[in-house]
Amino acid sequence: xxxxxxxxxxxxDGALKGEELQRFEEELSQHPEAVEDRKAVHxxxxxxxxxxxxxxxxxxxxxxxQLLARIxxxxxxxxxxKVESAHAGWSFGRWAWLGGAACVAGxxxxxxxxxxxxxxxxxxxxxxxxxxxxxxxxGVWVTALHSDADDVTVLWIDGLDYLPASYQLQ
Amino acid sequence: MxxxxxxxxxxxxxxxxxxxxxxxxGDAQAFNELVTRYRTRAYAMIYNxxxxxxxxxxxxxxxxLKAWKSIGRxxxxxxxxxxxxxxxxNVTIDWVRKRQIEGGTEFxxxxxxxxxxxxxxxxxxxxxxxxxxxxxxxxxxxxxxxxQRLSAEHRTAIVLREIEGxxxxxxxxxxxCSIGTVMSRLFYARKKLQTMLKDVYETL
Numbered sequence: 001x002x003x004x005x006x007x008x009x010x011x012x013d014g015a016l017k018g019e020e021l022q023r024f025e026e027e028l029s030q031h032p033e034a035v036e037d038r039k040a041v042h043x044x045x046x047x048x049x050x051x052x053x054x055x056x057x058x059x060x061x062x063x064x065x066q067l068l069a070r071i072x073x074x075x076x077x078x079x080x081x082k083v084e085s086a087h088a089g090w091s092f093g094r095w096a097w098l099g100g101a102a103c104v105a106g107x108x109x110x111x112x113x114x115x116x117x118x119x120x121x122x123x124x125x126x127x128x129x130x131x132x133x134x135x136x137x138x139g140v141w142v143t144a145l146h147s148d149a150d151d152v153t154v155l156w157i158d159g160l161d162y163l164p165a166s167y168q169l170q
Numbered sequence: 171m172x173x174x175x176x177x178x179x180x181x182x183x184x185x186x187x188x189x190x191x192x193x194x195x196g197d198a199q200a201f202n203e204l205v206t207r208y209r210t211r212a213y214a215m216i217y218n219x220x221x222x223x224x225x226x227x228x229x230x231x232x233x234x235l236k237a238w239k240s241i242g243r244x245x246x247x248x249x250x251x252x253x254x255x256x257x258x259x260n261v262t263i264d265w266v267r268k269r270q271i272e273g274g275t276e277f278x279x280x281x282x283x284x285x286x287x288x289x290x291x292x293x294x295x296x297x298x299x300x301x302x303x304x305x306x307x308x309x310x311x312x313x314x315x316x317x318q319r320l321s322a323e324h325r326t327a328i329v330l331r332e333i334e335g336x337x338x339x340x341x342x343x344x345x346x347c348s349i350g351t352v353m354s355r356l357f358y359a360r361k362k363l364q365t366m367l368k369d370v371y372e373t374l
Contacts, residue, residue, distance in 0.1 A: 006350050009357045040371070049332065052332075054215075
């Protein structure tokens with residue numbers, strides 16, 4: 001059986017029905033003051049509704065204005081961080097990427113200076129293939145172009161933004 | 171029933187969902203429209219709990235700001251106002267509890283309940299001397315003072331039932347407790363208010 005307080009509250013609010021109501025009213029018949037108390041609770045409810053309601057919201061438009069200002073203030077630091085990170089050159093990802101690209105460039109230069117003959121026209125594409133196969137960063141791609149007439153081999157490295165100044169072709 | 175919508179459990183109306191979707195995408199003006207729709211109701215509900223205009227204003231601001239920050243979590247399974255209502259109530263209840271602890275006036279329900287026997291059907295004798303005819307302002311001040319003496323849980327139950335007119339299940343949803351607990355809290359909240367306001371409502 002539900003506790004007395006729950007049944008009493010339901011009885012006051014008219015929420016008890018049928019058999020449950022009948023049983024409870026039989027129980028309450030021992031307490032004639034219950035009817036008077038229910039009347040008192042209803043009077044209390046009317047008092048709270050008639051006099052306890054809130055006053056109107058003063059300056060409602062200012063309420064919105066102030067709230068929007070707070071929202072704007074909350075968003076401003078987040079926007080600043082976003083702008084700063086977009087312009088920042090050296091996030092961790094960028095450093096890692098640069099490191100991989102530098103490794104590829106280093107391999108290219110080592111190969112060009114030590115492993116290949118000076119005239120390596122036919123072997124330049126082969127060198128590019130070796131470098132591409134071994135490149136740590138798949139975003140970097142090497143193309144080799146050779147001109148016999150000019151005796152020059154050009155290594156075209158795609159995907160490399162920055163090359164340390166200390167790296168030099170031989 | 172939560173008066174803003176047909177039923178607290180029904181999904182949000184379509185135009186409201188459009189505004190919510192825009193707000194979820196970061197459109198503060200769409201959120202502003204939602205605030206305009208519900209600010210009066212939100213303020214009134216909070217005022218009924220804290221009985222102070224400035225506090226109600228500040229808490230309503232805090233509640234709406236919290237709603238803005240968490241609007242991404244609204245899924246449209248209930249009305250937007252129901253979802254907002256819960257946020258506002260939680261902000262307010264937390265404030266009431268904190269205020270009572272900081273003010274050293276934490277309402278000890280166990281102490282107060284010793285004066286109210288579960289089987290007692292009539293309210294104990296009023297603590298205050300019988301009131302002469304009070305002005306409306308004085309009546310409101312008596313109500314404010316009496317409600318502020320209730321614990322957060324009893325205050326919430328009585329305000330949501332008697333002033334906001336919510337059903338037991340709706341109160342249980344807002345307070346995240348069982349219907350039985352709601353009814354028990356109502357029983358004791360009514361007894362306490364009867365003790366404090368008996369002289370007021372009997373002379374009206």
